[in-house]
Amino acid sequence: MSNAVSALQGVSSAGYVQVQEIGLQGMLTLRADLSLAKVAKAVKAAVGVQMPGQRAINMENGQGAAWMSPDELLLLMPHRDAEATADKLRKALGKTHSLVVNVSDARVVFTLTGTGAREVVAKLAPVDMQALAVGEIRRSRLAQVPAAFWISGPDEITIVAFRSVATYVFDLLKNAARLGGEVNAY
Template sequence: MSNAVSALNGEVHKGFAEVAEAGLQGMITLRGDLSSAKLKKAVKDATGCDVPATRRIVMAGDKAVGWMSPDELLLLVPYAEAAATVASVEAALAGEHALVADVSDARVTIRIRGEKAAEVLMKLCPVDFPSLAEGELRRTRAAQVAAALWRSGPEEFTLVSFRSVAGYVMGLLEHSARSGSEIFTA
């Protein structure tokens, strides 16, 4: 068995904001009836988090659950725990109409940090960043590729995209964060 390698090998770029690959992240897609008591219990047992409200992400330590659509959640767990988490959620949902899939190796996680982190993303994503609250999750586009993002701290955003376009997304973010390309607002 081979050793897992992150999509961008820890690539980091510093401009007027820092853009850095976050490394390996366990990611599980869970599709089903989000109002089901059985599903809610399975999510809570696996992550310590409640099923989030629409367009929200909730966190408990190194685990999180993001609302992706009316019947889809993204469970974030440490990479080494992804397979075991899939197995436990599948077992907990036995008999329930649901899909549980480990998508860890199909995604990349990138963090954008700094006082002007939102400016990096403003150039690429059709999102109203000044009104994006901490813990609010958006499915959107970064230029021409699908992405999900959230404000993960006061001066930090986390972006998730497909591994197959990781280099493209990192290139976009790096270019957008280059010093001298800030957005000047009054």
Template sequence: MSELAQSALPGAAYEGFVTVAEAGLRGMITVRGDLAGLAGAVKDATGCAIPAQRRVEQAGAKAVAWMSPDELLILCDYADAPALTASLATALSGQFATVANVSDARAVFTVTGAQAGDALAKLCPVDFGAMTTGDIRRTRAAQVAAAIWVSGEGEMTLVCFRSVAQYMFDLLSRAAQPGSEPKLYA
């Protein structure tokens, strides 16, 4: 069977002082509205509470990220996203809120290694030393917007627009070149 849905750079990976890999297709749903009013529907759909400012709540395969005072990003399996979007839209009908499946508009990269923060610090005006597991920070990576989630010990997940996926992969690969460690944090 042919695979119609493909991620931006299937299988792209680079091994430097950290490992850069394209994470493949990931379900992403943007929910906007008054966060307190969304709490019930989001809890039913994902099992997660509304995350605190700039935090990510995880429950199994699903996660909810705080994106702005009126925006959440739900992360789930790619195949689950359309059904989850539909059920959320039903649950929130009548409320002043929007739900959009943005899975195909995004690309996801993982940067793995003890020095993941050092590699990203070359590209982003962010103090990665102050970020702990479960933190998310929207910023820029060189010239494009990105959201960086500290998804585990020594693991950063970076979300960007799919249209800049190649640019982002090239940036991250260049930043991870062996011998170019800035040694800021590790």
């Protein structure tokens, strides 16, 4: 078995906002009827958080659940726990119509840190970043590629994208963070 490595092996760039690839992150896609009590109970048992509401993310102790669509969650946990968590979730769901897929190695995760983090994303995504509250997640695009992002701490945004476009996304973020200035600064 080979050793897992992150897409960009922790690359970072310092501008007026720090851009950092966080390394390996465990991620599962869960497709199911999110209104079922059995699904909510299985999610709680798997990652320790309550079922998120629409466009919300619940994170606690490095684990969480993010609402991605009416029948889809993105579950986050340490990379080393992804397969065991997937097995636990499948067992808990039993014959409930559902799909659990480990997508850890198909994704890349970045953090933006600094007071201008919202402006960096606003340069690239058609989202009102000033209206995005802590605990909300958005699925959108950065330039021309799909991404999801949320406010993950004071002056910090976490971004998830496909691993296949990791270098492109890093370069977009790095360039937007290097240029400085607010979006509306004409």
